[in-house]
Amino acid sequence: MDYLVSVVEHLDAETGTGPREIKYGVLHLQAAAEVLLKSRLLREHWSLVFSDPAKATSEKFAASDFNSCGTDAAVERLRNICGLDISKKDAAALKDLGKDRNALQHYGLTHSAEAVESRAGAVLDFLLRFLDAELLPLLDETERDSIKDDMTRVRSGLHSINGFVTERMNRLRANELKGTTDSLLPCSVCGQWALAVIPNGAHCHFCTTDVSAEELAAAFQEFDPGHPANECPQCCASTMACFAFMDGPGDEWFYCFTCQARYKPDELAGCTGCGRLWPHGREGEGTTQTLCDDCRRRIEDEELASRW
Structure with a gap:
């Protein structure tokens, strides 16, 4: 005591x-x-x-x-x-x-x-x-x-x-956090919901800690193994993770800590060629086959080569 x-x-x-x-x-x-x-x-x-x-x-x-x-x-x-x-x-x-x-x-x-x-x-x-x-x-x-x-x-x-x-x-x-609840995370250093995501990382307004995109992605892999970091379809950096921001508890997003691209979970699917998460289109009630750009180009090249 x-x-x-x-x-x-x-x-x-x-x-x-x-x-x-x-x-x-x-x-x-x-x-x-x-x-x-x-x-x-x-x-x-x-x-x-x-x-x-x-x-x-x-x-x-x-x-x-x-x-x-x-x-x-x-x-x-x-x-x-x-x-x-x-x-x-x-x-x-x-x-x-x-x-x-x-x-x-x-x-x-x-x-x-x-x-x-x-x-x-x-x-x-x-x-x-x-x-x-x-x-x-x-x-x-x-x-x-x-x-x-x-x-x-x-x-x-x-x-x-x-x-x-x-x-x-x-x-x-x-002041600083006004209107930012849709981009706030709990800070791993001070524990406060004051970590605002920015391009290439995040900044905590409570304890002034700066965290890189790579550090954030690693943190999500460590603390939430069920939602590992993924490669972003937009910038190709392996810093995209799935989580819920402060605003809207339970509403998870796939968010890239590098380029700030965000997707709803039902907007992405695994590429049938390599398994990488990729945006997919919809036709009626069904879903079209999802192929990332790399796999699509590879298949097109293979088809072109087979014609010769």
Whole structure:
């Protein structure tokens, strides 16, 4: 709880969050996450906090003479052994926090302060929910009373961080993002729906991150294997993916991050020659055979050659 109090003090938007405040806010948030996750593992069994539970001994545990598991392993054990429901979103937020912590400790601030604070707010929100559901009910009344004031301070701090995010997003929606909801995506860096697609990539108006078309296509392949990047029929770049923009939930488009060409899913079909996605025409209720330009030219050349 002392770590969490330190986090909200360092990330208090009202007192200002410079590079030093961001650094120690993230370092202490990572420490808090590790301690709280492992505290829940300890409630299950002390051996689960060892990096290798098979080598755990009560003597080493009593002497604190062992290597403990990392955050990723703790999340996996809480899910698989303790049966806790930790969402993919929360697990990803914890993983991003670990990356931010390592970058800040060794290289300094590698993302904008706005991005780091937004990501930290997501983890802090998870940890408070985790405390409420998995740790506070296991404490006795005296223990709960001893951290009551700290919990109040931390909840107030989360409200301040979320207030900063809300205020910034409201300003952006009234200005830079006005009328752009049909071209907005969630930013992989700060998590806000402020990533506006532009030719050859996208720009996040919340954390000022610029993402190339290739990086976006790779991200969609990594996070949504069912919708891999495809070659665009218009510019031939392999940066076209299928997804839904902010405007119109559930309405998916095939969109090229390079040239901004977009197609409704029923406007494309696999080329019967090579399988590449290609616009197809319709005749009555049926659909004509779909051939891309390359396959059409190849067939025409083969037919011409056969006549000679």
